[in-house]
Amino acid sequence: MTPLLLATALAVGAPASKDKAPAPQIYGEWEFEAFVENGVESPAATPPHRYRFNRDGTWQVFQGDKETADRRGFKFDQKADPSALDFNTQPAGQDSPLVRAIYRLDRDSLTICSGGPEGVRPTVFEAPAGSKNYLIRLRRVKPKD
Numbered sequence: 001m002t003p004l005l006l007a008t009a010l011a012v013g014a015p016a017s018k019d020k021a022p023a024p025q026i027y028g029e030w031e032f033e034a035f036v037e038n039g040v041e042s043p044a045a046t047p048p049h050r051y052r053f054n055r056d057g058t059w060q061v062f063q064g065d066k067e068t069a070d071r072r073g074f075k076f077d078q079k080a081d082p083s084a085l086d087f088n089t090q091p092a093g094q095d096s097p098l099v100r101a102i103y104r105l106d107r108d109s110l111t112i113c114s115g116g117p118e119g120v121r122p123t124v125f126e127a128p129a130g131s132k133n134y135l136i137r138l139r140r141v142k143p144k145d
Contacts, residue, residue: 026053026076026085026103030110030138039129050141059087072096076103084121085112108140 029052032044047064054060058071073089080102087099097117104111104125113125113135127133 026105026110027055028053028143029141031141033137033139035137036127036135037133038131039127051138057089058091082123082125087114110138110140112136112138 029050032049034044035042045063049068050062052060052062053074054071057073057075059074060067060071061069070093072087072092075086075089077084082102082104085101085103087101088096089098099114099117100119100121101112101114102122102125103113111125113122113127113133115122116132116134119132122133125135127135
């Protein structure tokens with residue numbers, strides 16, 4: 001057997017290396033745990049607010065089981081550092097201001113920090129007193145069986 005043929009046979013017959021686990025996704029439903037604005041943390045409302053990020057590029061807002069706003073678009077960039085998230089992209093109406101944010105996803109926890117409507121995208125996950133930033137912490141809502 002020639003060395004090239006032997007190497008090919010070994011490569012084809014070798015067990016597959018363990019694939020990396022897929023990166024966590026922002027898609028799905030998320031429930032507010034806390035909200036930080038002007039340096040003050042507030043607990044989630046009762047019933048809690050929820051965001052649902054749909055695979056069609058729209059997001060929804062719920063209070064309890066009631067949808068509280070029209071569907072609007074969102075875009076995210078996992079490759080940005082930190083990961084970037086834009087709210088109110090198309091199909092949002094003219095009266096929905098663009099909101100630039102960053103986000104951090106850790107399994108079933110999602111942290112979003114925004115500079116507010118039409119504000120500058122933050123570079124750190126902070127919402128200190130005197131800033132226009134706000135920060136929200138959410139946890140993934142598990143689908144009901």
